[in-house]
Amino acid sequence: MVKKSLPLSILLALLICTSSVTFAAVDPQSTIADNKVKFQQMSDNLIETNKKISTLNTQIEKLKNDISKNNADIDKNNKQIDVEKAHMEQLMKEVDSSQAVANRRIRAMYINGYNENIVGSLLSSKSFSDAVCKFEAVKEVISYDKKIFNGLAEKKKELDKSISSLDAKKEQLQKLKDNNDTNLKQLDDDKAKLQDLAKQFEQQRNNAAQIIKENEEKLIAHAVSVIDSSTSSISDMKNALMTLNSLLPQISTDSVKQKAKSYISSGNAKLADMIARSSAPAGTDNVTFKATYTMEATAYSGGTVTALGLKPVRDPSGLSTVAVDPSVIPLGTKVYISGYGYAICSDTGGAIKGNIVDLYMNSESECLSFGRRTVVVNIVAYPGEW
Known part of the structure; x- marks a missing residue:
């Protein structure tokens, strides 16, 4: 099944709900499962939050690249504006220079009789050829100056258009920059919120993990004390080792699991030494039960965690999982259950009331094969006694 990503608003709402949970007031046995559920929930939330942070990091990186490109475009555009303005300044110098040249020509023409009254100048000509020369000279000068000024005017028009276009582009680039800066700030704010959320999820997960650890420590405590004791019998030592071996696959905390393994190793060494020193044959210790019940047995399978917070298992040669009514057991x-073997009462169920026991099986077909039958349930040890 594909998991859908939770929106930031839902993750924040989750934080508000989960942050109000107090982990201190906890019943060691009945709520280990609750804390395992919390631990898994916080782990899932943490994974989801870190995915969102990763997505935001990708978006932030892309936006920073866009901003970098935008800044480069702004810098390039500003340089083009500076170049065009420099061209405009040069053009205005050319205009001033051309105007000065034209003014000098006009003064020269005036000095030479080509005054501004062209008709009078022509009429004052000494001959027809002199009038033609004057006319052509004036015409040539006027045409030349007009061509120069027209060319300069066209250049100015093009430069004005280019500068205007660059100014418009500069405005667009600045708007894009402002928009990118706003978006980047929003992404940074969202990332900061998610990071704060992740820290709080991590803290709550650690709190739940600590409670799970403490209660798993209590589950193995009696067996550990038996192995540590110098007065334990061979039977006690065997039972303690069987308990640790059976609980091992059900424990989720690494440090507790390593502790159990360490005590199994040292316990086996002590047991071997005790057997070697004992004059009695191994396995002759009598087993006595604290209580015996005749119960109606059903069977179930599936599930990931029991009411006691352990992994449900079916181990015929070790310690299996059964569900009971906690008010009875x-x-x-x-x-120890006839036809089933040793088990730990670590689960409950809505239909498990009174003298009913639900035996864990590895498959649904085994449950169907078992059906419903009467069994004898023998109490080997109560909590904290094994």
């Missing part, structure tokens, strides 16, 4: 009790 306390959770955490070790039992």
Whole structure:
């Protein structure tokens, strides 16, 4: 099944709900499962939040690249504006220079009799050829100056158009820059919120993990004390080792698991030494039960965590999982069930009331094969006694 990403608003709402949870007032046995659920929930939330942070990082990186390109475009455009303005300044100098040249020509023409009254100048000509020469000279000068000024005017028009276009582009680029800066700030703010959310999810996950660890420590505590004790019998040592071996696959905290393994190793060494020193044959210790119940047994499978917070297992040669009514048999009790073997009462169920026990199986077909039958449930040890 594909997981959908949670929006930031929902993650923040989740934080408000989950941050009000207090982990201190906890029943060690009945709420291990609750804390495992919390741990998994916080882990999932953390994964989801980190995915969103990663997505934001990608968006931020892309936006920063866009901003960098935008800044480069602004710099390039500003340089083009500076170049065009320099061209305009040069053009205005050329206009001034051309105007000065034209003015000098006009003064020269005036000095030479080509005054501004062209008709009078022509009429004052000494001959027809002199009048033609004057006319052609004036015409040539006027045409030349007109061509120069027209060319300069056209250049100025093109430069004005180019500068106007560059100014418009500069305005567009600045708007884009402002928009990118606003978007970047929003992304940075969202990222900061998600990072704060991730920290709080991490803290809540750590709180739940600590409670799980403490309660798993309590589950193995009796077996550990038996192995540590110098007065334990061979039977006690065997039972303690069987308990640790059976609980091992159900424990989720690495440090507790390593501790259990360490005590299994040292316990086996002690047991071997005790057997070697004992004059009695191994396995002759009598087993006595604290209580015995005749119960109606059903079977179930599936599930990832029991009410006690352990992984449900079916281990015929070790310690399996069963569900009971806690008001009849306390959770955490070790039992021996006829036809099923040793088990820990670590689960409950809505239909498990009174003298009913639900036995965990590895598959639905095993449950169907088992059906419903009467069994004898023997109490081997209550919580904290094994």
